Structures are given as C-alpha cells and as structure tokens.
Amino acid sequence: xxxxxxxxxxxxxxxxxxxxxxxxxxxxxxxxxxxxxxxxxxxxxxxxxxxxxxxxxxxxxxxxxxxxxxxxxxxxxxxxxxxxxxxxxxxxxxxxxxxxxxxxxxxxxxxxxxxxxxxxx
Numbered sequence: 001x002x003x004x005x006x007x008x009x010x011x012x013x014x015x016x017x018x019x020x021x022x023x024x025x026x027x028x029x030x031x032x033x034x035x036x037x038x039x040x041x042x043x044x045x046x047x048x049x050x051x052x053x054x055x056x057x058x059x060x061x062x063x064x065x066x067x068x069x070x071x072x073x074x075x076x077x078x079x080x081x082x083x084x085x086x087x088x089x090x091x092x093x094x095x096x097x098x099x100x101x102x103x104x105x106x107x108x109x110x111x112x113x114x115x116x117x118x119x120x121x
Contacts (some may be wrong), residue, residue: 001064001117005032005057006110016109017065017098024086024106026065028055034063036074036082052081060114104119 003016005028013035017028017107029035034052053076055061064075067086098116099109 001060002060002112003055003062003109004112004114005055007111009109014109015099016063016113026063026074032057034074034076034081036072036084037070038084039085048084050082050084052076061116 005014013027013030015025017026021053024036024038025068026034026036029049029051032053032054036052037049052074062075062077064078066073066075069086071083071085098113
C-alpha cells in the first residue's frame with residue numbers, strides 16, 4: 001500500500017494498520033517515524049515498539065507488510081526497515097483494521113491510502 005500522512009498530522013502517534021486482537025500495530029510515532037509494535041501473547045503485556053525512518057508528510061511512501069507466521073517484516077519503498085518475531089499461533093491474527101485503532105495513546109490515521117494489495121500464499 002502507499003500512504004501519505006496529512007500535513008500537520010504528525011505530533012500524535014497514529015495507527016495505520018492494526019490487528020484488532022490487539023497484538024500488533026503499524027503506524028506513525030509522534031516524531032513522524034514509522035512505528036511497529038507487538039503486544040505479545042499475554043494479556044496486559046506492554047507493547048514492544050520498533051522505529052523506522054520518518055514518513056514525509058504530504059508525500060507518498062510505499063509500505064509492504066509481510067507476515068510469514070514466524071515474523072512480521074515491514075518494507076518502506078522496497079527496503080526492509082523493521083522486523084520482529086511473532087510469538088503466537090497464526091490462527092490468532094484476525095480482523096485487520098485499516099486506518100488503525102484508538103488504543104494505548106494511538107490515534108486514527110490522518111492522511112491517504114492507495115494501491116492496497118492483500119495476498120495469501
């Protein structure tokens with residue numbers, strides 16, 4: 001998918017894509033960096049955030065998220081920028097939400113999405 005954060009949208013963490021089961025989230029940190037987090041398998045566990053490059057406001061950036069049931073890897077304009085292991089059964093990854101979710105200080109995504117492709121292999 002391609003994302004374009006809205007001008008003036010940074011300054012508050014935003015969620016772009018989330019797994020509603022609450023286990024992982026892809027979004028934008030307060031400082032505009034790409035942020036991906038994983039809450040782990042235990043209820044109430046703190047998120048483990050990883051940070052990537054800054055997403056430019058008002059400019060298109062191509063993102064690709066790959067879940068191979070062992071890890072989640074995030075590519076930005078074709079370059080791997082984030083990767084972390086998955087410590088849960090693949091059957092528990094359900095109901096992805098585009099535009100994110102409002103949880104743990106995250107706001108909904110402000111901007112545009114285009115060229116979304118979903119494939120299962």
